[in-house]
Structures are given as C-alpha cells and as structure tokens.
Amino acid sequence: MTMTHTLNPSVETSTDLDDLARLLTPDGRRISDRQLDPWVEDLDPEALRGLYRDMALLRRLDAEGVALQRQGQLGLWAPAQGQEAVQIGTARACRADDFLFPSYCELGVQLVRGAKPADFILAWRGEMHSTYNPYELNTATPQIIIGAQTLHAVGYAMGIQRDGEDQVAVAYFGDGATSQGDVNEAMVFASSFRSPVVFVCSNNQWAISEPVTVQAKFPIAGRAPGFGIPSLRVDGNDVLACLAAMRWALDHARTGKGPVFIEAVTYRMGPHTTSDDPTRYRSAEEVEAWRRKDPLTRLEALLRSQGAFDDEFVAEVQADADRFTAGMREAALTAVTRPAIEVLDDVYAEPHTGLDEQRTRFAAYLAGFESEGEAS
Structure with a gap:
C-alpha cells in the first residue's frame, strides 16, 4: 500500500492540530484512518499492552534520571516526558538490523533497542564517551550537535544502497533542528540519491525557549515535499498512529522508493534539559492542556475498554520499572570516576x-x- 498525504491548505500555522493523522483520540477511543489502519491490523490486546509497558518504563526511567541529576549524581539529563508515544511507536516499528540515529532526547529509542540501565547513566555522569557499542544495538551514540545525526543517517543509508542490502537508516531530531542547515542538506542528499532513510521530527512545540511558531509559520511536514520527499503529519501522542506511520515509512524506504519525512506533533512536558526552567517562557495553562493529551492515559483507556488493563498488569509493569530504575541508581552510586x-x-x-x-x-x-x- 502506498500512502500519500497532502497537507490541508486551510492549515495556516505550525501548531494547528486538526490536520493530524490519528488512530487514538485523547480520551482513548479507537478511530479509523483509511491510510493508517492497514499498518496496525495485527495489533491485538497483548501487543497493545507491550506498547504501554514500554512507554510506562520510559516514563519511570526518565523520572529516575531527573531525580539522580537533582541529587548531584549526574551532570545533566534531557527529559522525555510527554514524548513516549513517538519514541516507542516508531522504534518498535523498526527491524533489528535497521540503524537508528537518535539525538540526546530519544531515551525511548535507546530503551527499545536494548540499552541497559547503566547505559542511561554513565555518559550523563561524564564517565564514558558512549555507554554502548553502536553495532550491538544498531543505534548510534546519541548526538549532541543539533541535527548532525541526519547527515550521518543519510550517509549510512547511501552505504546500504551500495551494499545492495534492504536495511533502513532512521534519523531522529526535534523541531528546532529543522532550522539547522544540516537537516536541510541531509534531505537534499537523501532525495537526490533516493536513499533508504526515514526522518522522524518530534515537534514538541519548543526548541529550548523558542516556540515552534517562530521557526515555522506552517507545518514542518510541508517542507519535505519541496525536497521531493513524501511526508506525513501524525499525532505524536498516539502510539498507534506513530507505529502505523513508521511501518509505512519503513516499507516505502525499504522497497526502493526513497526517503520519507514524519512530523510527530507532541509536547515536551518537562524542561529541555535539567539546566532549563520552562516556567520562564511558557504558561501553566499550556502545559495542562497538553497533559490532557497524555499518550499513556489514552492507551490505558483503550486497554480498559478491551478488558486488558487490570491490577495484575499494573503490578507487573511497576515491578519491571522498579528493577530497571534500581539498576540505574546502582550504576550511578557505584560508578568510579576515571582519572x-x-x-x-x-x-x-x-x-x-x-x-x-x-x-x-x-x-x-x-x-x-x-x-x-x-x-x-
């Protein structure tokens, strides 16, 4: 199936939320989307529980990272709260041999790819340059330089072409990175060489203290077609839509049709990093409005409607999270600082x-x- 998506001409701002591809409403109702539905037909309640488990674990490990930084155990932390659906949904769609290029914000991508508790700690503590072998997880070391990973992903994708393989490279970045030359140059190369790469833009509304409306007066997904790259604008708080969109994008890239651009519209609930104070530039009302669109609560509502969310499941998820975060804390407290x-x-x-x-x-x-x- 080929998916095409044309942005509604009536969408006049980059914050318009009426033109998003969606499968799950904020109150947890499953709705139909002609283009997305075929890509998630296989999802049964157990698969949905797996997506919820991943998102819940991500939220807990993120909270643990913030706590460890506040307690002086880490030098810095980049929170992911609110962005669980786009990270888990898109990463879960990838094949094990696809190579992913995250920014420093994509904690969920690292989690899905098999990062261990210490992997989330030792780099932010300054003990190691990289905490895992990229070739074991098929995931690059998180990139600090804004947007640079898009060029790395396209270069890797061009290598895939020359090797005659069918893997896909995936570049993750935020809305702020789209203002960088690297991202635009990467799209030029990807389009020109029809490289098997998927660009995933997590539009979380804020590039540190700059609102997305300063960077883009129209939806960011509308830029990609100018490079000859098909795009889709999806509800980034809807894990089903993110999974479906990514499956389509990967199929498109894997079958020789070239790159794809996904704009996942979401929200950064916490600070940009723990050195940031978001109360200085955004209102409590705005944050609360987005809290009502929470990706975990909407999937919980769907699972409850299917009779697949009970106390036993909650206890299992909590136990998993307890074990993982205990490992993070142990890694921080037992770390030995090198000379x-x-x-x-x-x-x-x-x-x-x-x-x-x-x-x-x-x-x-x-x-x-x-x-x-x-x-x-």
Whole structure:
C-alpha cells in the first residue's frame, strides 16, 4: 500500500492540530484512518499492552534520571516526558538490523533497542564517551550537535544502497533542528540519491525557549515535499498512529522508493534539559492542556475498554520499572570516576602524534593543580 498525504491548505500555522493523522483520540477511543489502519491490523490486546509497558518504563526511567541529576549524581539529563508515544511507536516499528540515529532526547529509542540501565547513566555522569557499542544495538551514540545525526543517517543509508542490502537508516531530531542547515542538506542528499532513510521530527512545540511558531509559520511536514520527499503529519501522542506511520515509512524506504519525512506533533512536558526552567517562557495553562493529551492515559483507556488493563498488569509493569530504575541508581552510586587524563582514551581507533601532543599538554595542565595543592 502506498500512502500519500497532502497537507490541508486551510492549515495556516505550525501548531494547528486538526490536520493530524490519528488512530487514538485523547480520551482513548479507537478511530479509523483509511491510510493508517492497514499498518496496525495485527495489533491485538497483548501487543497493545507491550506498547504501554514500554512507554510506562520510559516514563519511570526518565523520572529516575531527573531525580539522580537533582541529587548531584549526574551532570545533566534531557527529559522525555510527554514524548513516549513517538519514541516507542516508531522504534518498535523498526527491524533489528535497521540503524537508528537518535539525538540526546530519544531515551525511548535507546530503551527499545536494548540499552541497559547503566547505559542511561554513565555518559550523563561524564564517565564514558558512549555507554554502548553502536553495532550491538544498531543505534548510534546519541548526538549532541543539533541535527548532525541526519547527515550521518543519510550517509549510512547511501552505504546500504551500495551494499545492495534492504536495511533502513532512521534519523531522529526535534523541531528546532529543522532550522539547522544540516537537516536541510541531509534531505537534499537523501532525495537526490533516493536513499533508504526515514526522518522522524518530534515537534514538541519548543526548541529550548523558542516556540515552534517562530521557526515555522506552517507545518514542518510541508517542507519535505519541496525536497521531493513524501511526508506525513501524525499525532505524536498516539502510539498507534506513530507505529502505523513508521511501518509505512519503513516499507516505502525499504522497497526502493526513497526517503520519507514524519512530523510527530507532541509536547515536551518537562524542561529541555535539567539546566532549563520552562516556567520562564511558557504558561501553566499550556502545559495542562497538553497533559490532557497524555499518550499513556489514552492507551490505558483503550486497554480498559478491551478488558486488558487490570491490577495484575499494573503490578507487573511497576515491578519491571522498579528493577530497571534500581539498576540505574546502582550504576550511578557505584560508578568510579576515571582519572581526568583518560578523557583522551577511546577517541581514536589508532593512536597518533596529535593525540600524543594533547595528552602531554593536558597532563601538564593537571599537574599544575597538584602543585597548587602541595603549595597550600
């Protein structure tokens, strides 16, 4: 099935929510969408419970990360609360051998791909450059530079083409990244070479303190067709719609039809990172309005209507979350900080003279602090 989507000409702002592809309403009612329905026909109550379990675990580990940072165990944390549906739905649609390129916000993508509790801790604590082997999870190290991962994904996708394989590369980024040149350049290359890549834009309404209306007067999904890339604008708080849209996009890219762009319209409930204070630039009323669109409560409502959400299931999910977050806390409390000079280890596969020079200069710099300590 080929899905086409043309943005409604009456949609005049990037925050208009009437033109979203959706399968689950905010109050948990399952509705029909002619284009999305065929891609989730296989979902039974047990599969829906699995999606809920993933989202609930993501929310708990996210809350644990914030708590650990506030307690001084982590240097920083980038919360994902409110964005569980787009991260879990799209990542669950991927094949194990697809290669995913997340930003630092996609905690759910790392979770779905098999990241362990310590993997969420040690990098934010500053103990390691990367906490997992990207080739074991088929997931790149989370990118800090805004939008750079889109170029990496397209380059990887072009390699897939040359290898004659059928994997797909997936690039995750936020609405703010679409203002960066990297994202636009990546779409030029992807379109020109018909590369098997899916662009997933989590439009969470705020690029730190900049509202999306400053960056885009019209829906972001409307930009992709200008590059020759089909796009879909989906309710990013609807995990069913996110899963369906991603399955379509992956099929499109995997079968040689080229790249796809998905704009998942969602909301960042917490701060951009724990160094941010969102109360300075957005209202409590706005946050509360989006809280009523919560991705977990709407799926819970659907499951309850099917008789698939009971106390036993709740206890199972809580037990899973307790075990995972206990592992996160243990990783933080038992972490042994490496000597500062080791920051230069594991940067290059092979040593070289430039790195040797840096090591010598940094060692001298660190020795200066030891001399000051002796003098005092």
